Amino acid sequence: MNTIYKHLLLAVLVGFLVGAIDALFGRVLIWITAFRTIHYLWLLPFLPLAGLLITWLYHRFNKESLGGMTLIFETRLDKRKDIPLALIPLVMVGTWITHLFGGSAGREGVAVQIGATISHWLGKKCHLPDNSKILLVTGMAAGFAGLFQTPLAATFFAMEVVIAGYLEINALLPALLASYVACFTSRFLGLPKFAVTLPTSLSLHSLSTMGSIVLLGIAFGLTGRLFATMLAKAKSWMKRSIPDPYQRIGLVSIPLAIALMLFFGGRYCGLGTNLITNSFTHQTIYAWDWILKLFFTILTLSIGFQGGEVTPLFSIGASLGALLGQLLGLDPLLCAALGYAAVFGSATNTLFAPIFIGLEVFGGANMIPFALVCILAYVVNGNHSIYTAQSKVIY
Structure with missing residues (x-):
């Protein structure tokens, strides 16, 4: 055959x-x-x-x-x-x-x-x-x-x-x-899909809107880059400082558990789907949600707990986008969607995947803003990735 x-x-x-x-x-x-x-x-x-x-x-x-x-x-x-x-x-x-x-x-x-x-x-x-x-x-x-x-x-x-x-x-x-x-x-087999229908589509016919798109792309790119670089440094530092894996995860998770309990009643535990839901249902998003979720995820993964990074990246991007949308005078739901895709793309150092995330999760009405923001975030990222074994093409 x-x-x-x-x-x-x-x-x-x-x-x-x-x-x-x-x-x-x-x-x-x-x-x-x-x-x-x-x-x-x-x-x-x-x-x-x-x-x-x-x-x-x-x-x-x-x-x-x-x-x-x-x-x-x-x-x-x-x-x-x-x-x-x-x-x-x-x-x-x-x-x-x-x-x-x-x-x-x-x-x-x-x-x-x-x-x-x-x-x-x-x-x-x-x-x-x-x-x-x-x-x-x-x-x-x-x-x-x-x-x-x-x-x-x-x-x-x-x-x-x-x-x-x-x-x-x-x-x-x-x-x-x-x-x-x-x-x-x-x-x-019953696994639900997360999808959101955005109520508005963004017109790019004004300079102010294009300026906002550029600012969003830069912000999301820097956020993904920050996550990727901090995660790599945190893992390396933890291994050097506490070589024994049992001591590392056992000791550091004590203050981690206390902090997760004290900061808004477990708000930053788990996947971060609560922050994603809040971002797309007009519920409370605090200005510090994205950075605290970033910090707790990096600390959790750097000491040896299992899981991944992408869903927390979705939540970081969505909560940051909702915040920036309010500051820039744009629809917070649309900006949350842009952040959902672009921070993921920046942190993983991928370009096409986040654009298709925008299409398949949020529909095709805003594909041009998604493409522009994801391209900008990809460029601003500067070839950093949460996957340290990722290889880079050298031209």
Whole structure:
């Protein structure tokens, strides 16, 4: 059978498998988030013990899986040959524990790692040539699409995130197919999709509006850059200052838990979906929401808790956008949507994925503002990324 047909058949299989696992992971995480929101006063005090449990699980069953997204990037760049299957249950359980006890973290890293691990394993079993590239991208796309149900954004995210400035075009068709299959599968199994219909569309016919777009692009780009650089420095500093992983997560999570409890009653725990909801429903957004969510997410991830960064980036961008919209005299909901996409794009050092996020989550009426703001944020970011293993094209 022609290799391309094998890739497409495997893409369908990967889409079904990853979409089903994403649905399980996402629905459990939704329940955990709701439960923790009600009982956070009883759960946050146990955050240090939860951190110790996560660390023990990884060191007991597969320490190599601690590499997380770095393992995926290294495999795609031919720096390693295998991704341990143990990564899948470990990263799922570790993320559930992190969120149950109030850590500020995301979820996309889990989905992408699950998709990449499954697709890489299937590629090896089928002895496909170049499976570490095409099938790995296919699995990453399926993981992202199954969780967020944005198949176009997922496809381009997977194609452009490993090597900044380069698109893995050979993987386009299987990645797109796997993304749609994963999206339909997770939706069929009851995982809801986040989507917002924006009430206004922005006309760019005035200089003042164009000036506001430029300011938004710069602000969102700098925010994503700040998150990426601070996360890398925090992880490095924590490892140097407290080399023992048990001491690092056990000791630092004590003040982390206290701070999360004291700052507005657990407002900055978990994914940050509460801030996203507030941003798009005219509820209270404080001027400091975005920076505190940024700080707590960086601290949570830098000491060893599991999860991802993208959903917190969505919440940081949305809350900052809602604030800037009020200051600039623009629709806060539209600016929140622009920040939702652009801060994610800046921090991940991707260009096309955030533009498609804007299309698939907020509709096509404001595609030109989304494209302009995301392009500006991408340029302002200056090639920084939350993924330290990300490679850059050198011209």
